[in-house]
Amino acid sequence: MSGQTQRLTVVPTVTMLGVMKARLVGATRGHALLKKKSDALTVQFRLILKKIVSTKESMGDVMKTSSFALTEAKYVAGENIKHIVRENVSSAALKVRSYQENIAGVKLPKFEYFIDGETKNDLTGLARGGQQVQACRGAYVKSIELLVELATLQTSFLTLDDAIKTTNRRVNALENVVKPRIENTISYIKGELDELEREDFFRLKKIQGYKRREVERQREAAKAYAEEKVAEEMSLQKGISLSSAHDMLSLAAQKDQDWKVDSDGFVLRWISRNAAAAATSPYYSAAWCNAFTGKGTVELLKDQDHEFEKI
Amino acid sequence: MYGFEALTFNVHGGYLEAIVRGYHSGLLTAADYNNLCQCETLDDIKMHLSATEYGSYLQNEPSPLHTTTIVEKCTLKLVDEYKHMLTQATEPLSTFLEYITYGHMIDNVVLIVTGTLHERDVQELLEKCHPLGMFDSIATLAVAQNMRELYRLVLVDTPLAPYFSECITSEDLDDMNIEIMRNTLYKAYLEDFYRFCQKLGGATAEIMSDLLAFEADRRAVNISINSIGTELTRDDRRKLYSNFGLLYPYGHEELAVCEDIDQVRAAMEKYPPYQSIFTKLSYGESQMLDKAFYEEEVKRLCLAFEQQFHYGVFFAYMRLREQEIRNLMWISECVAQNQKSRVHDSVVFIF
Numbered sequence: 222m223s224g225q226t227q228r229l230t231v232v233p234t235v236t237m238l239g240v241m242k243a244r245l246v247g248a249t250r251g252h253a254l255l256k257k258k259s260d261a262l263t264v265q266f267r268l269i270l271k272k273i274v275s276t277k278e279s280m281g282d283v284m285k286t287s288s289f290a291l292t293e294a295k296y297v298a299g300e301n302i303k304h305i306v307r308e309n310v311s312s313a314a315l316k317v318r319s320y321q322e323n324i325a326g327v328k329l330p331k332f333e334y335f336i337d338g339e340t341k342n343d344l345t346g347l348a349r350g351g352q353q354v355q356a357c358r359g360a361y362v363k364s365i366e367l368l369v370e371l372a373t374l375q376t377s378f379l380t381l382d383d384a385i386k387t388t389n390r391r392v393n394a395l396e397n398v399v400k401p402r403i404e405n406t407i408s409y410i411k412g413e414l415d416e417l418e419r420e421d422f423f424r425l426k427k428i429q430g431y432k433r434r435e436v437e438r439q440r441e442a443a444k445a446y447a448e449e450k451v452a453e454e455m456s457l458q459k460g461i462s463l464s465s466a467h468d469m470l471s472l473a474a475q476k477d478q479d480w481k482v483d484s485d486g487f488v489l490r491w492i493s494r495n496a497a498a499a500a501t502s503p504y505y506s507a508a509w510c511n512a513f514t515g516k517g518t519v520e521l522l523k524d525q526d527h528e529f530e531k532i
Numbered sequence: 533m534y535g536f537e538a539l540t541f542n543v544h545g546g547y548l549e550a551i552v553r554g555y556h557s558g559l560l561t562a563a564d565y566n567n568l569c570q571c572e573t574l575d576d577i578k579m580h581l582s583a584t585e586y587g588s589y590l591q592n593e594p595s596p597l598h599t600t601t602i603v604e605k606c607t608l609k610l611v612d613e614y615k616h617m618l619t620q621a622t623e624p625l626s627t628f629l630e631y632i633t634y635g636h637m638i639d640n641v642v643l644i645v646t647g648t649l650h651e652r653d654v655q656e657l658l659e660k661c662h663p664l665g666m667f668d669s670i671a672t673l674a675v676a677q678n679m680r681e682l683y684r685l686v687l688v689d690t691p692l693a694p695y696f697s698e699c700i701t702s703e704d705l706d707d708m709n710i711e712i713m714r715n716t717l718y719k720a721y722l723e724d725f726y727r728f729c730q731k732l733g734g735a736t737a738e739i740m741s742d743l744l745a746f747e748a749d750r751r752a753v754n755i756s757i758n759s760i761g762t763e764l765t766r767d768d769r770r771k772l773y774s775n776f777g778l779l780y781p782y783g784h785e786e787l788a789v790c791e792d793i794d795q796v797r798a799a800m801e802k803y804p805p806y807q808s809i810f811t812k813l814s815y816g817e818s819q820m821l822d823k824a825f826y827e828e829e830v831k832r833l834c835l836a837f838e839q840q841f842h843y844g845v846f847f848a849y850m851r852l853r854e855q856e857i858r859n860l861m862w863i864s865e866c867v868a869q870n871q872k873s874r875v876h877d878s879v880v881f882i883f
Contacts, residue, residue: 285869285870285871288869289865289869289871289874292861292862292865292866292869293878295861295865296822296858296861296862296878297822299639300600300603300607300861301639301643301660301662304643304660305639305642305643305646308643308646308647308650308652308657308660309646309650309710310650311650343762343763344709344711344712344758344759344762344764345711346758347711347712347714347715347754347755347758347759347764347772348714348715348718348751348754348755348758349750349751349754349822350754350822351754351757351758351759352757352758352822353822
């Protein structure tokens with residue numbers, strides 16, 4: 222079941238990205254090398270297979286010949302010849318030893334036979350059948366040669382088969398599981414990093430916006446304040462404030478009921494509406510009122526909204 | 533013809549001669565061999581043999597049949613017939629019949645001695661012995677630790693004792709190569725048998741001398757050919773030749789110095805009976821020599837049956853049976869190994 226290739230669970234940092242990239246490079250190189258190894262092993266495998274087929278065929282022929290040689294020996298020397306030969310043996314003259322050979326990194330076992338000691342049987346069947354017995358012996362030595370070779374080929378065949386399966390398994394694993402996983406991880410990390418960057422950027426821009434608006438507003442306020450101040454300075458010097466007279470008249474026209482008839486009532490009402498300015502400098506407004514009404518003192522009355530002081 | 537055997541032979545030997553002639557007519561004929569050669573499997577062979585005298589011996593064998601089983605059962609039949617004849621025989625026929633089996637006895641003794649030297653199990657060795665060559669104390673051969681004891685304890689009581697003492701002193705028993713010992717024993721046996729037949733006289737002596745001479749000459753030729761290229765010295769070779777026969781003594785001199793098959797052939801061509809054998813072979817070939825010898829032997833054995841009133845028929849019959857068993861073994865092996873084309877290479881027809 223080839224499920225979705227997940228990605229590895231990692232912390233999406235830049236170092237992690239570097240690590241993942243290194244792993245991807247390693248996986249790619251490993252994949253290429255293993256593929257080469259698998260190809261080399263497959264070539265060897267095919268060679269051995271061909272040799273096995275031909276050896277087996279010749280094996281069939283050789284065994285047939287040697288069994289027939291035995292029959293001939295039995296015919297001439299009597300049925301007991303095989304007992305006579307066998308009882309005359311103390312230890313085997315033909316022995317097999319094994320050694321390892323390295324093919325493309327795989328250790329293959331190989332067998333070879335060697336002659337160790339001699340069984341004295343030159344004179345077997347001296348009176349009859351000696352020739353046949355020697356011929357039989359030669360035929361069987363040849364079949365042993367072939368058998369040893371066949372054993373070597375077959376064990377190498379099995380070992381190589383195993384090795385090829387393992388290597389192919391690894392190649393497929395790298396190709397279909399490890400590399401996609403790493404690639405997914407890398408793209409995930411990259412995505413996360415991009416997102417963080419975008420968040421940062423956005424945050425930055427937003428704060429810049431706030432700050433800019435703050436500054437603008439302050440500048441506006443400061444500008445208005447500065448203008449008024451200049452105007453007041455001028456009107457104070459001249460004894461009247463143009464702007465405020467204009468304002469007062471218009472205001473008076475607008476709102477009658479709020480006005481208390483007072484000697485200087487309408488002035489007080491006007492002051493309450495401009496409480497902000499009044500609050501900032503009551504002395505200024507009081508001075509202004511005095512200046513306007515010609516009186517010396519102004520009494521600030523308490524209202525609902527604003528507190529007036531009596532000066 | 534030789535000494536009025538016709539007058540007295542049938543008194544003691546007539547019954548058994550009739551028996552043996554009856555057995556002789558039960559040998560497989562050429563038609564039987566042709567049938568057997570046509571068989572495809574061993575079961576076919578068993579079926580054909582059940583129609584012959586071997587039927588009762590083979591019918592209880594389960595299939596799959598093995599070639600060694602066939603040979604065993606046929607040998608068993610031969611042993612039964614031999615024992616039947618032996619129990620009915622009187623002197624000197626009984627001694628004669630025993631002489632026939634001394635060859636197998638020698639083989640068995642040598643086999644057990646070899647096996648004991650290499651520490652094999654006694655029971656296994658006894659099973660591998662030839663049934664015709666068994667004698668009572670054969671199992672005790674395995675007890676002896678060396679050859680001296682062997683001779684002293686066991687062989688002295690057997691009929692083979694004189695062969696050991698004649699040709700070998702007890703020192704030699706320890707060192708000699710087994711094969712040389714076997715052949716020395718066999719040489720002594722042949723000479724003994726020859727002397728015995730000469731003592732019997734009459735037709736027996738003549739016919740048996742002829743047959744034994746052929747046997748001795750054949751052995752001499754085989755020894756010469758098989759010892760070419762081995763470490764057997766010429767003196768040893770000469771010691772193994774029997775001191776009778778057509779080749780004695782001049783042929784033996786020539787054979788002893790031969791180093792080559794062609795030299796052997798040159799030596800043999802001076803003797804007309806063997807010349808015909810060697811002309812059948814082309815130069816340098818020795819595979820067919822054994823078959824040629826077997827054919828010649830069978831011819832001579834069949835001739836033995838032409839005369840009556842002599843013991844040669846018993847010897848001839850045993851040998852012919854052995855040849856028949858060899859033929860059967862060859863046919864069965866060819867059929868079992870799928871080598872039908874080679875069947876006719878080695879089958880020797882008796883009739």
